[in-house]
Amino acid sequence: DQQVKQNSPSLSVQEGRISILNCDYTNSMFDYFLWYKKYPAEGPTFLISISSIKDKNEDGRFTVFLNKSAKHLSLHIVPSQPGDSAVYFCAASASRDDKIIFGKGTRLHILP
Amino acid sequence: GAGVSQSPRYKVAKRGQDVALRCDPISGHVSLFWYQQALGQGPEFLTYFQNEAQLDKSGLPSDRFFAERPEGSVSTLKIQRTQQEDSAVYLCASSFGYNEQFFGPGTRLTVL
Numbered sequence A: 001d002q003q004v005k006q007n008s009p010s011l012s013v014q015e016g017r018i019s020i021l022n023c024d025y026t027n028s029m030f031d032y033f034l035w036y037k038k039y040p041a042e043g044p045t046f047l048i049s050i051s052s053i054k055d056k057n058e059d060g061r062f063t064v065f066l067n068k069s070a071k072h073l074s075l076h077i078v079p080s081q082p083g084d085s086a087v088y089f090c091a092a093s094a095s096r097d098d099k100i101i102f103g104k105g106t107r108l109h110i111l112p
Numbered sequence B: 001g002a003g004v005s006q007s008p009r010y011k012v013a014k015r016g017q018d019v020a021l022r023c024d025p026i027s028g029h030v031s032l033f034w035y036q037q038a039l040g041q042g043p044e045f046l047t048y049f050q051n052e053a054q055l056d057k058s059g060l061p062s063d064r065f066f067a068e069r070p071e072g073s074v075s076t077l078k079i080q081r082t083q084q085e086d087s088a089v090y091l092c093a094s095s096f097g098y099n100e101q102f103f104g105p106g107t108r109l110t111v112l
Helices: none
Strands: A010-014 A019-025 A032-038 A045-051 A056-059 A062-067 A072-077 A086-093 A106-111 B005-007 B010-013 B019-024 B031-037 B044-050 B053-056 B065-068 B075-079 B088-095 B107-111
Touching (some): A010 A019, A019 A032, A045 A056, A045 A062, A072 A086, B005 B088, B010 B019, B031 B075, B044 B065
Antiparallel strands (some): A062 A072, B005 B019, B031 B044
């Protein structure tokens, strides 16, 4: 039974437009949420995180939104660039120093 | 090195063989995690060390899987009598206290 769900296996976005990746979770004990980016043959790379006390965190082109009542978070990338093409994993944990529960990932294709 | 390193990067084993996978975490990182990533899935938690203490091994799929970190630095994940279902990428991650986990490139294990 998946605790972190990414329902879109893939997403294609035109370069320069906004990419929105969605994620839902079921465990209300999750307190810390993360997005990781993964290129082929590499390990996941940390992108951005948000704790449950906030509803938005921004870092450059990347913004994560958290809606705790809906148990939903999203990652916005604007403007999208070719180097953003990768698999994005949504993840959650009960605290910062705890095991991470990952979704299955969404493959993002940035089209020229 | 600056990042988490893992060796070997690729391992092919015959069914029934024992394998040992090595992880060198970032120097000074107290926490070390092992994850298993099957094809098309997100990483799944296996086990967690804080220094040399194995605090959580709830994700190890069977007693054929064993992990150690005897001096609180390098860790080894051992799989005995490998089976085809053990084929996956094994990821190691480390962190310093309450910060995000940094992942290594992974070891791709193929069991024939």
